[in-house]
Amino acid sequence: MAQNTALSLPVSHHDLLLSHFRAAHDVLLAEQDLSPRNPKINSCLSAFVAAVLDCHCHDTCDLLAMPEVVSKRDAILPKLAQAEYEMEKFFALDFAAQDVLTDADLDHFIYRDNYVELVAEEIDAARTANVLPDDRPIVFVGAGPLPFSAIDMHKQTGLKMICIDSDADAVALSRKMIAALGMQDSIDVVQSSGEDFDYSGAGLVMVAALVSAKDNVLARVRDTAPGVGLAVRSAEGVRTLLYEQADEHALDRAGYDYAGKSRITDTIINTTLFFQPRPV
Numbered sequence: 061m062a063q064n065t066a067l068s069l070p071v072s073h074h075d076l077l078l079s080h081f082r083a084a085h086d087v088l089l090a091e092q093d094l095s096p097r098n099p100k101i102n103s104c105l106s107a108f109v110a111a112v113l114d115c116h117c118h119d120t121c122d123l124l125a126m127p128e129v130v131s132k133r134d135a136i137l138p139k140l141a142q143a144e145y146e147m148e149k150f151f152a153l154d155f156a157a158q159d160v161l162t163d164a165d166l167d168h169f170i171y172r173d174n175y176v177e178l179v180a181e182e183i184d185a186a187r188t189a190n191v192l193p194d195d196r197p198i199v200f201v202g203a204g205p206l207p208f209s210a211i212d213m214h215k216q217t218g219l220k221m222i223c224i225d226s227d228a229d230a231v232a233l234s235r236k237m238i239a240a241l242g243m244q245d246s247i248d249v250v251q252s253s254g255e256d257f258d259y260s261g262a263g264l265v266m267v268a269a270l271v272s273a274k275d276n277v278l279a280r281v282r283d284t285a286p287g288v289g290l291a292v293r294s295a296e297g298v299r300t301l302l303y304e305q306a307d308e309h310a311l312d313r314a315g316y317d318y319a320g321k322s323r324i325t326d327t328i329i330n331t332t333l334f335f336q337p338r339p340v
């Protein structure tokens with residue numbers, strides 16, 4: 061319980077979260093520049109994300125049912141996706157400007173530990189769900205300009221990675237960064253929409269939280285790689301103020317059975333759901 065110093069009244073985590081949510085909503089809708097170059101974006105999003113991670117009521121958070129929260133959440137989710145893309149691009153431009161990058165350079169990214177931790181949790185959950193391949197590559201759809209998920213997945217499993225992104229800037233920046241790390245033989249980057257890619261040969265397909273047209277991506281995976289497992293980044297409870305929750309019914313309709321999920325921790329926002337293809 062924090063203190064509201066102006067009124068000397070106790071302020072609950074819910075009150076704090078609601079006020080940071082409202083502030084983030086107002087700033088995200090008013091500002092044109094959603095990148096970290098904009099100090100208003102930096103401060104309101106850091107405070108909002110910290111308040112979300114500080115709220116431990118997960119599935120039962122009363123805020124999620126408030127009509128104001130429902131309508132403002134719909135308005136900010138696309139803006140948050142844009143802000144995340146801009147943030148990744150901002151750091152990717154710095155990395156891509158260097159001809160040679162070392163492991164130590166990667167630690168300059170402020171959220172580096174979160175990626176290492178999320179990927180470690182995903183590998184544990186994928187093993188338990190029996191979908192981690194022995195040697196075939198992992199295809200990561202929506203890898204973005206800053207391919208830390210693929211870099212860390214390769215570092216922690218030794219598996220070859222194929223990053224897919226429909227955005228030309230994201231592809232150019234991540235290719236440059238991967239080459240500067242000397243990882244071009246281990247991580248391919250392909251410009252394609254997830255709906256069009258041919259997944260045959262994949263050992264596992266991972267779908268990033270911010271991928272659009274997920275139903276079409278799932279249908280394409282099922283068509284081109286029918287026996288392959290799926291991992292879909294999602295969010296639960298109060299963390300759905302930041303990301304859409306994956307639609308498990310859509311996965312069921314696409315022919316996938318739920319096989320487990322990554323552990324929820326105090327520092328990781330996303331939960332990754334794992335699915336086995338249902339035998340036909």
Ligand SMILES: C[S@@+](CC[C@H](N)C(=O)[O-])C[C@H]1O[C@@H](n2cnc3c(N)ncnc32)[C@H](O)[C@@H]1O
Pocket residue numbers: 141144145148201202203204205224225226227230252253254255268269270271272273277293
């Ligand atoms: C913010 S970025 C990086 C991913 C993020 N770290 C995550 O886990 O969601 C999201 C990326 O997904 C890409 N993307 C979105 N929908 C896609 C689709 N259907 N096919 C391929 N790329 C897609 C966008 O171009 C963007 O670069």
